[in-house]
Amino acid sequence: MMTPLGYSIMQALAGPVFPLDMANFFLWVTALYLGGIQAIALMVHSKWLKRTAETFLTLGTVFTFIFFYFYLNLRILSSHLYEAGELGYMGLIHALSMKNLVPAFIEFASPLQHIFFMFGALMFGLFQISDKIKQISLKTRLDSVYAVVAPPCPGEELRKAVGKGERRDVAILYADLWNFTPIAEKEGPTATMGLLNRYYALWDIVVRRNHGNIDQFVGDSVIAVFGLIGEKDACETAVACALDFLKEFPSLQADLADRRLPLVKHIGIGVHAGKVAIGELSAASGQPRVAVIGETVNTAARLDSLCREFKQELLISQTAYKPLSLEMQSHFQPMGEVLVRGKNQLQAVYGRK
Structure with missing residues (x-):
């Protein structure tokens, strides 16, 4: 005026x-x-x-x-x-x-x-x-x-299927943001929490869409499990989930920019398959939680960290690659071999073409 x-x-x-x-x-x-x-x-x-x-x-x-x-x-x-x-x-x-x-x-x-x-x-x-x-x-x-994501809570069917403790073959997806710590230190707690809420929410949506379960959010790290109740296509759905998130990632970046939240340029995702110890834990609050532990989780985290070295946003182990359909395998190529904890031989890893 x-x-x-x-x-x-x-x-x-x-x-x-x-x-x-x-x-x-x-x-x-x-x-x-x-x-x-x-x-x-x-x-x-x-x-x-x-x-x-x-x-x-x-x-x-x-x-x-x-x-x-x-x-x-x-x-x-x-x-x-x-x-x-x-x-x-x-x-x-x-x-x-x-x-x-x-x-x-x-x-x-x-x-x-x-x-x-x-x-x-x-x-x-x-x-x-x-x-x-x-x-x-x-x-x-x-x-x-998008919504503020509540801590992962297993459904009744999952709790009944898991029981108090056992070993199962599953596929683990482990992801984190590149250079998150400098971003968090620079931007402050309010902007960082806004970023994480949007980031976690997208993971929650994508994991559920691909029939997985989120094990936990820790900092900028996300651990998702596939095949908890015996699904035979755990590796297929875990890799499909990773590709689904990478497809949605530009939308997340645009959303963060629109909200004037810190911009994240890259993400690392590792997918591995193997046996894990799984069981239901009860906290003092009475809120049950399904816990997944073992070297399979550690290996997925190792693959995630190797993404920076190989300049890839997604790396999958040979164990996760072999059960994939031929169509899914066609999206990947060998990136090299790495020594994985608990293994005496070098293991092949695969990245997107």
């Missing part, structure tokens, strides 16, 4: 006549229009209303740009005629008044270069609308599934 108010004051001080010229009128209309649309966009929660508001906001910006180009062109031409004596003062006032808006704009739109200019401005506006609608759709989709 400061711009139209300032312009009106300057016009009032400029001379004895206070004309309601095109610029004065359009500044007030634009300020009220854009301010109202922005207020609506901030208040509404419906994605369709937000999209509509953003569309009208962008169109208003485009028409404002076109108008002021038209007005500047008209003012320059009228000023030249006034200085040349071909136009009197009242003629100048009339040329810039609201009464002359339609005739002047029709004349402005006649030259081909002005038609191309307006067409280009409208096309730019359409691209802007498309981009904003995509951003709103992304934000709405993420908001609809």
Whole structure:
């Protein structure tokens, strides 16, 4: 509102006549229009209303740009005629008044270069609308599934299947963010917690979608288990989960940027399969928890740490690679051999092609 108010004051001080010229009128209309649309966009929660508001906001910006180009062109031409004596003062006032808006704009739109200019401005506006609608759709989709994640809690079926303690063959997914500690130290606790909440939430969604169970969140590390109740495709679903998360990772980055939260550029994921000790633990609070421990978990963590060395975001062990379907195996290639704790021989590791 400061711009139209300032312009009106300057016009009032400029001379004895206070004309309601095109610029004065359009500044007030634009300020009220854009301010109202922005207020609506901030208040509404419906994605369709937000999209509509953003569309009208962008169109208003485009028409404002076109108008002021038209007005500047008209003012320059009228000023030249006034200085040349071909136009009197009242003629100048009339040329810039609201009464002359339609005739002047029709004349402005006649030259081909002005038609191309307006067409280009409208096309730019359409691209802007498309981009904003995509951003709103992304934000709405993420908001609809993100929530503050509660500590992993096993379902009744899982608790019954696990029992008090036994050894089982499972697939372990271990993941963490690269350079998380420097980010946390630099950004502070509030921003760090905001980042972790969004990060954990996405993992929670992706793991559940791929029929896994989250064992625990520790710092920026995530441990997920597949095959807890005897599923035969544990390795397949664990690797599918890792690929699913990497597919969603750019959306997480865009969401963090939109919320002005710390940006994470890379993640490491390790997948290994083998026997683990598994059982239900009860805390003093009475909240049960399924615990998974053993060298299989440590090996998955080792593969995760090797991601930085191999410059890969996902590494899987040979043990996890062999049971995969041929279609899934086709996404991977040998990256080399590493010495894994508890093994006397070098073990092959695989990364994405």
